[in-house]
Amino acid sequence: MKEFDLIGRYFAGGGHQRKDVLVGIGDDCAVTTVAENQHLAITTDTLVGGIHFFESAPAKSVAYKAVAVNLSDLAAMGAEPAWISLSLSLPKIDENWLADFAEGLYELTRYYSVQLIGGDTVHGPMAMTITAQGFIPPENALKRSTAKPGDWIYVTGTLGDAGAGLGILSGEIETTAQNRDYLVNRHYFPTPRVAVGTALRRTASSCIDISDGLLADLGHILKASGCGATVHVDRLPLSRQLTECLGEGKAREFALTAGDDYELAFTVNEEQRGHLETSLSSTNVKATCIGQITGHSGKLELKLEDAPYPMPSKSGFEHEF
Template identity: 50%
Template sequence: MGEFDLIERFFANSAKRPDVVLGIGDDAALITPPENHQLVITTDTLVEGVHFFADIPPAALGHKSLAVNLSDLAAMGAEPRWVTLAITLPSARMEWLEQFCQGFFELAEYYNVTLVGGDTTRGPLSITVTAHGVIPMEQALTRHQAQVGDWVYVTGSLGGSALALRHLQGQQRLSSEILEVLLQRHYYPQPRVLSGYGLRGVASSCIDLSDGLWADLGHVAKASGCSAKIQVNQLPIHPQVKLQCQNDDAIALALCGGEDYELCFTVPEAMKGSLDVALSYSGIEHCCVGQMIAGQGPVELWQGEQPYTCCHLQGWDHFS
């Protein structure tokens, strides 16, 4: 099967939004963006051996490659609309591609996102997705506008994906029932798109949690010219992580494990009362884990009134 047959069979006939004038098939896509909106654009590459193991279920890879991009749009408060997909494959295996597309398009259709273009090449397995979203003028959530005194929140739960990864790396054995629950977190992260909408006009800053709360909140603090403190007793640790790990270890996974793809956001005291209503229709829990503070140092950890020491504080950094 040649490149064009492959595109035709797997990618060209997916559902198309009405604002896509020309999708796959011409030199480039043609789109009518809505008036009075800004475009929000993000891209992410997943490489075999770096971001996932060779035996990852193809449907999971399809889901995750799109989900991590939608998560970045969610962190901006944006509505996802159009994506491109560049896929490099060692060989064109039909069954593999069918499952990959099933994972990819199931999520795309859920959020009414159209695949408008891409590229297929032969080589070591790697997936690059570029996602485009829109947001009403001046309403985007950013990293740089948190203020000292703002409260720090996260959606959902933390640490579940990282514990599944530990199992996959052979570092901790989990029973098959528990693994099934946690692999769902690791392979099928759910981008918090609806939470992102709800936070427009309420949160002062927002980021999605890919590298772990400690590092990602550090990015917000640095961009905003302040610091932050986290109350480790308030962390929404995934229930299975609490059960399978010692307390300090569970806290470390929640802070540094990464790949939770939850949102971390800051809310000024005056907006705190609006938060429950703002997030109610997203159906996702949220909880306060700390506060922005003055200073320039790394994010501080506290356990009640005591400073808390965590032995392996780090976030994910490809070049460190």
């Protein structure tokens, strides 16, 4: 057995076993079945040590995040997660690190009934690529390109927390121990909004997950849909911890521009708006209306109590489509 085949032992079996996995880890390919009335959603995300996470970060959080960002993409499409493949590149074998990594991975896959169906383990710089797959009924995919002028813009949870958590970890932000715990956890262990994504299938007109920051990601919806938007910064959902830590002005800036929250941003037309509360009632996740889609293609206006509000300098929003 080669040194790096050893890594595979930490993932042998794949954790949660699904009936739709006919061949799991250990052959040239996994073999699975897809139900007749389902389409398949597929996404891939890579995290590189030193770029997407601190190499000193707890291994459990690294694995958790690597899975979460992929499940978040499935959620943003309205898909129900099913299987993941993991490619793990490591400079050396540290058995404690691997045990913690496997624990973080399986914590999330167990919760969402996802099976690890295969992958690759190689010697190289610390990095991991996960491909995640899930199911969507035909015509239910939540695309970026289908927002319409007049649709209301919503976001789940609170924004900016993960960015503040990163600032705390890198020593740029100081706060109380309690706020630190909350914000750093939001950075290390983002919650993929899987239940919200599937609940929105027939209600939302478009959807994206917030990985690069609200303005950047809302910009993707506007670009794909050929629309503009007005966002009211006084309606941005902020956690008490973020506001205590940064003050209201800076908290709003983080909510607009900081990445890694993995909340969903979605649009709902006037007719469906009345169904939204019912759709989300089973999810225990709050969604907040923060603005409205406009017909001004490529224009994103910020407002504070109906007065213009300046665009943060590093908004990540592309004005020129």
